[in-house]
Amino acid sequence: MILAFVEYNSKGIAITVGAVMHIELKRHSRDHLSKQIAQSLADRIRSGLLQPGMKLPSVRALAGQLNVSLVTVAKGYEELERLGLIHCMQGKGCFVGPEPAAEEPEWEISSDWQLAVVDYLPRANVWRYLKGPESETAYRFHISEIEYGLLPNEEIGANLHRLIRENPSIVAQYGPVQGDAELRRLLVRHFAARGIRAGEEDVLITNGSQQAIDLVARAFVGPGDYVYVEAPAYTGAIDVFASRGAKMIAVPVDRDGLRVNTLLSLCDRFPPKLIYVTPSYQNPTGAAMSAERRSRILDLAQSRNCLVLEDDATSDLYFGKAPPLAIKAMDSHGHVIYVKSFSKVLSPGCRVSAIVSSGTLLSRLVAAKTMTDLGSPLIGQKAILPFFQGDRLEKHLSRLRNAMREKCAVALGILRKHAPEGVTWTDPAGGMNLWVSLPAHADGAELAEMARKAGISILPGAVCYSGEPEHHHFRLSFSFVDTGRLAEGMEKLCLLMHRYLESDRKASSGPVL
């Protein structure tokens, strides 16, 4: 069994030793290395990447490859055994599962890790298994989506119905790879109203923004390329860049968005290939990047001749006045690849996002889209199309803004009233998320686990960092649950925070897994 590892050093830069199994060790972390090893393997076991009966590497082999002591690995294995995730047999080694499998597992081939190019666990999975069965989670604050009841489901349903009645063969048709021409024409008008000049030929329809980010990474990011991301950042983007072998440079976010000065100071040492930003109500913090920083990022991209990937899911969800124009609106030289999601605000079920780019950049993205899936399903595109005629979308967005503003106010009100001392949070001017910071010694993952048992789900902040994580935050999405339940759940969560921080003060280094 050959294993190889990728490590992140303290600068958050991936050092690819091999390409098979991905254990991230952070040597300057507060967490013991043994705990990190145990956590990393536990994630794999719980998410199914390691399965019952699979043999783990020997203590000696793993210690050698990770360049840690034998004791460190042995302690990690002990912890995993204590948790019932593995069992060790004298003279035979350690195996996944609480006890020897009754019979030969059927997937023996899978135990040959040489087969896998990427043994990379998406961060999304890490917290998905945390949440347990949905039915048990009464307060789903980890879901950064909009409450179903606020979306125009009836209208989209009626659109679909009319479409099918008028032209039944629509379900039989592959659409054009680049997306439905009529939708792209309408989107051109939509973007123009937001200051973004583009022709129909500059728009590519994708299955949501996750696919858009993935296509951009496929077309333009390769092993060793420096990709700048926000710290904290959208987890799905971190996964994609990591899977391309990029070296991610994390730049902190403050209330005006990504700190451009820090970005500038790093560019000489780590020449950027791509800068990934979510300027309007940043995911996860909710920060809105200032117009001045937007403009400086564009200047930087032009002077460095690099790309900016501008991911815009929530610019239309402002509570007061609209955010500054998109970076793409100022982009006269084509450095910005703009990704606009319509999934979140219209129909996650139809899953439509659009990329705006031009020239050969766009051609390359269309080529990547061709290889990925030959084009997005037509029905979803046609179903949302009528929203871009007349003012239907604008009316809908206006209602959404009011609803989100109200939800955010409810969440903030309860935090102000009930949150323990020492807990802080962002106060976003739009979007769907709050970023809550516990005192520096606390751990958002511990709180998340405690909350899960009480039927509340939150996103532990550590998964939002591409490099060295900060552990004491969590993301709270106020957008998905109805307002009554939001208030109820937030009060419970505040109580839990009290309990957690008190217990934490008593025993400051309990088990985390």
Next chain:
Amino acid sequence: MILAFVEYNSKGIAITVGAVMHIELKRHSRDHLSKQIAQSLADRIRSGLLQPGMKLPSVRALAGQLNVSLVTVAKGYEELERLGLIHCMQGKGCFVGPEPAAEEPEWEISSDWQLAVVDYLPRANVWRYLKGPESETAYRFHISEIEYGLLPNEEIGANLHRLIRENPSIVAQYGPVQGDAELRRLLVRHFAARGIRAGEEDVLITNGSQQAIDLVARAFVGPGDYVYVEAPAYTGAIDVFASRGAKMIAVPVDRDGLRVNTLLSLCDRFPPKLIYVTPSYQNPTGAAMSAERRSRILDLAQSRNCLVLEDDATSDLYFGKAPPLAIKAMDSHGHVIYVKSFSKVLSPGCRVSAIVSSGTLLSRLVAAKTMTDLGSPLIGQKAILPFFQGDRLEKHLSRLRNAMREKCAVALGILRKHAPEGVTWTDPAGGMNLWVSLPAHADGAELAEMARKAGISILPGAVCYSGEPEHHHFRLSFSFVDTGRLAEGMEKLCLLMHRYLESDRKASSGPVL
């Protein structure tokens, strides 16, 4: 401007010199190298990967990098200029476009090819631009899909309508990453009836088979891995493996499918990581792999500990008796990743395929799916679901089989009656395609271009080869056009073949581009 190139040697093995621009030179080809260079650049210009105003590398630079003479490159550029695709200016160099651009193009960044990781032109694009506007193509024989009128559009439309009426919030929901649980449960029964044992947890829903192939390649194929493909093969798969940097080994197909003896003889020299096959009515030839060969491929996969990617789009479209069981049906050790398309036979618009695999292999594919798009849209999955209850699918398939058998008979009848001497074709027992072979000196691409002008589209055979292509074939899909038009178009095509082969005899080396 930095350029780097990838070349295929005469064994069809990619030699990656760099990773930017991809010019395939086949040194043992009948085609002059200058013609190959011109063709390669023409494809890029026509498909938008190179755009008006972009400067081409100097003759000296390109000659150096491709290791050909200055004259060879100069001749290629002359041909491109003759075609009006580029213009050359004394002392300045050659530029894309028939004449100098009126103003500075807006996409200047794109001319820095350093930005691109992959400048790889999907084969699908090569022939897409050939076909011209759809309205002008009266006889679309290049589309390997089923005639819209034969698909159960009304039923699927009614399903969608009912779904939306009963639960409007379905358009608001992201589905599970792995796919709708109810659909997966029904598919388990569907597969069991075809000899494939799998649990609900072994099934992953994808956006069509193209995405399934792409996910498998992402999870298991890396640079330098040997991937065995059929010769000829499905173009979309070749694109995907090439984009992963795989070394493709092409194994000829005869009427019993992939020649397993040839495959075996190559395995020592090129240890397989993955074998990609389309056993039941192979795309493009229509061959059905014998049960004995299926079983030998599985033995080989087990003894070599490699993977088989079994792509099954058409096993249900048999004309007489059913094809042998899928390789997956015999796979007790999990070496086979089975991909089943329901897009083609049910609803290209809903775009649903399923992967069957297990253990960590499946976990890795789910991880790749997460990064790609977080899961397929729910509505398409729910819309086709009722077909897997009771015998609705079986009844539909039975009608489709009759229709395909009839279409195939019509196409074959006309070929027998009207095709020129020296032209041969396959006689498939199922599926949607015929593979037609012109005399060895002829060129399917020349015929395709001639046919296009007459409103007939066919797929030039050369794009179906991962390595050294054979030029004298084309794929003819009899499935997409209605039977009357099929007969009409086939007669016209036979006339064209006569004309082409006669003119070809007169001037055996005319311009091709």
